[in-house]
Amino acid sequence: MEQLGIAEQLREKFTGSILGIITHRGQVTILVDRKDLFRICQVLKTDHKMTHLNCLCGVDNLKRKGAHLERFEVVYQFYSIDNRTSLRVKAQIPESDPVVDSITSLWTGANWLERETYDLLGIVFNNHPKLERILTAEDWEGYPLRKEYALRGDKEWKGLEELREKAVRLRKYDFYGAQIEQE
Amino acid sequence: MITLTDTQTIDIPVQSGDEDRYHLKLGPQHPATHGVLRVDLDLDGETILTCDPKVGYLHRGFEKLAEHRTYAQNIVLTDRLDYIAAMSNNVGYCEAVERLLAIEVPERAKMLRVMVCEMSRISSHLLWLATHALDIGAMTVFLYCFREREVLLELFAELCGARLTTTYTRLGGVRQDVTRSIMKKLDKFVEDFPACIEEYETLIDTNRIWLKRTIGVGQVSAEKALDLCLTGASLRGSGVDYDIRKHMPYSGYEKFEFDVPTGETGDTYARYRCRMEELRQSNFILRQCIEMMPPGPILGKDAPDLIMPIKPANKLEVDVPAKNALITLIEDRDVFMEGDIYVATEVPKGELGFYFISDGMGRPYRMHIRSPSFIHIGALSTMGQGVMIADLIAIIGTLDVVLGECDR
Numbered sequence: 001m002e003q004l005g006i007a008e009q010l011r012e013k014f015t016g017s018i019l020g021i022i023t024h025r026g027q028v029t030i031l032v033d034r035k036d037l038f039r040i041c042q043v044l045k046t047d048h049k050m051t052h053l054n055c056l057c058g059v060d061n062l063k064r065k066g067a068h069l070e071r072f073e074v075v076y077q078f079y080s081i082d083n084r085t086s087l088r089v090k091a092q093i094p095e096s097d098p099v100v101d102s103i104t105s106l107w108t109g110a111n112w113l114e115r116e117t118y119d120l121l122g123i124v125f126n127n128h129p130k131l132e133r134i135l136t137a138e139d140w141e142g143y144p145l146r147k148e149y150a151l152r153g154d155k156e157w158k159g160l161e162e163l164r165e166k167a168v169r170l171r172k173y174d175f176y177g178a179q180i181e182q183e
Numbered sequence: 184m185i186t187l188t189d190t191q192t193i194d195i196p197v198q199s200g201d202e203d204r205y206h207l208k209l210g211p212q213h214p215a216t217h218g219v220l221r222v223d224l225d226l227d228g229e230t231i232l233t234c235d236p237k238v239g240y241l242h243r244g245f246e247k248l249a250e251h252r253t254y255a256q257n258i259v260l261t262d263r264l265d266y267i268a269a270m271s272n273n274v275g276y277c278e279a280v281e282r283l284l285a286i287e288v289p290e291r292a293k294m295l296r297v298m299v300c301e302m303s304r305i306s307s308h309l310l311w312l313a314t315h316a317l318d319i320g321a322m323t324v325f326l327y328c329f330r331e332r333e334v335l336l337e338l339f340a341e342l343c344g345a346r347l348t349t350t351y352t353r354l355g356g357v358r359q360d361v362t363r364s365i366m367k368k369l370d371k372f373v374e375d376f377p378a379c380i381e382e383y384e385t386l387i388d389t390n391r392i393w394l395k396r397t398i399g400v401g402q403v404s405a406e407k408a409l410d411l412c413l414t415g416a417s418l419r420g421s422g423v424d425y426d427i428r429k430h431m432p433y434s435g436y437e438k439f440e441f442d443v444p445t446g447e448t449g450d451t452y453a454r455y456r457c458r459m460e461e462l463r464q465s466n467f468i469l470r471q472c473i474e475m476m477p478p479g480p481i482l483g484k485d486a487p488d489l490i491m492p493i494k495p496a497n498k499l500e501v502d503v504p505a506k507n508a509l510i511t512l513i514e515d516r517d518v519f520m521e522g523d524i525y526v527a528t529e530v531p532k533g534e535l536g537f538y539f540i541s542d543g544m545g546r547p548y549r550m551h552i553r554s555p556s557f558i559h560i561g562a563l564s565t566m567g568q569g570v571m572i573a574d575l576i577a578i579i580g581t582l583d584v585v586l587g588e589c590d591r
Contacts, residue, residue, distance in 0.1 A: 109412025112561030
């Protein structure tokens with residue numbers, strides 16, 4: 001199988017950084033140490049022609065157990081359009097220091113995907129050009145996709161409260177800014 | 184000291200050197216932004232210096248929500264992703280879950296899925312053409328496209344009771360079989376549709392204004408398109424032959440005969456030509472569907488029940504291990520092991536991928552939706568730099584984005 005061959009080649013090249021190779025339903029995943037992640041992606045792109053980045057997402061492993069599993073992982077799915085092979089790379093990230101290298105310099109398209117991962121899981125990407133919240137508001141509290149984040153909260157987002165207050169304040173003006181006479 | 188009321192404005196001093204700059208917030212309530220997309224622009228005259236798209240106005244937290252619902256319950260969420268082509272999303276989701284849980288789908292259900300996928304591709308492309316032309320200033324095309332789109336939406340309504348939020352697929356099959364009336368109407372549509380495509384082309388294909396507004400606008404090379412992670416017609420317009428229906432066939436696409444149209448120049452016109460050819464190819468696939476439709480059941484025997492009977496046989500529940508729910512499977516195969524899977528399908532907008540992590544329970548541990556629109560809007564800031572505002576509108580149109588899918 002071609003995917004396994006690539007995984008084995010990577011294991012020889014980056015001794016010690018490849019923590020494991022998993023095959024599930026015909027899809028091959030390699031678990032990697034985060035310190036070599038950028039170089040592995042670079043090798044996959046240049047040497048193995050994996051030019052298409054399918055998917056990039058973060059996972060919270062709080063309720064999962066397994067060998068080499070840290071609190072967070074970032075999943076990269078690559079595909080080679082020329083060779084028609086795919087490979088999944090998972091970088092393990094500890095809870096104490098949720099930082100990983102950005103691959104924005106290899107794929108510009110990874111920019112927003114990494115921002116999304118930061119927004120929803122709080123994983124910080126080194127060398128990212130603009131690491132800001134993207135789907136939620138700028139002043140959102142917490143990281144929604146973490147397992148301890150409740151599905152249903154007990155209070156509204158504070159921006160909404162401010163908007164409501166502003167709406168009440170502005171109710172006394174008409175469209176042109178003139179004060180509406182109270183009846 | 185002047186005190187200002189909320190409605191008064193004040194002139195903000197401009198830094199020297201920036202006097203010519205103009206800051207414009209295009210959207211989120213603008214007819215040409217195709218939904219609630221906001222683009223913050225820094226302008227020098229009419230030329231865009233920086234372009235910063237802002238999304239999230241439609242964020243509903245589907246990925247979080249999915250972790251708290253069973254696999255079957257999540258099907259309705261996928262309607263609300265790309266609400267213009269809900270059928271394709273249903274199929275994409277179910278294909279992924281079936282691969283994850285190893286549920287067999289009968290042949291007839293597979294063919295029906297291909298059929299509704301291609302119908303929704305035509306309907307989505309028609310809406311794209313209509314609004315894209317409207318943005319650029321060709322009003323007539325809009326009305327012509329909606330004429331044919333209406334036929335397809337009526338067919339969806341007859342098939343499953345809804346025009347847009349269809350929820351047509353089930354894990355292990357589809358919900359309703361086609362009737363003779365539907366097949367007859369579809370047959371007539373397939374017969375008439377090629378003439379309609381020619382009709383659209385007579386309106387704009389050699390129209391001088393259309394050509395001036397599209398040729399050379401939003402040009403991306405093949406290398407740049409891959410760098411920006413573009414997929415679908417936006418990537419094929421740049422000459423990269425990447426169609427998931429050919430590369431990783433699903434739902435029996437390998438049995439169908441069709442071409443993947445690619446462009447060369449990678450500009451708005453090339454992408455327009457690609458999508459017009461895709462309309463023809465989809466119509467051709469629909470013709471094959473009508474001719475090859477096999478008899479048989481539409482729901483596999485492994486399919487878990489969606490309705491909840493009093494004594495559930497195949498019931499999937501949130502905290503029950505999934506193997507208890509699908510009793511017909513566990514005898515001979517160990518299917519509910521923990522693991523993950525990434526399954527991509529070709530939806531009208533591009534590559535829709537579902538990444539699942541299963542921990543053996545009846546709900547996904549993690550579901551990630553790789554939505555093409557999100558990545559396409561991300562590419563906007565690169566593609567929109569240095570162009571005119573009018574061209575930015577053409578670029579937003581040509582990328583074919585839907586904000587429901589982008590924000591999830």
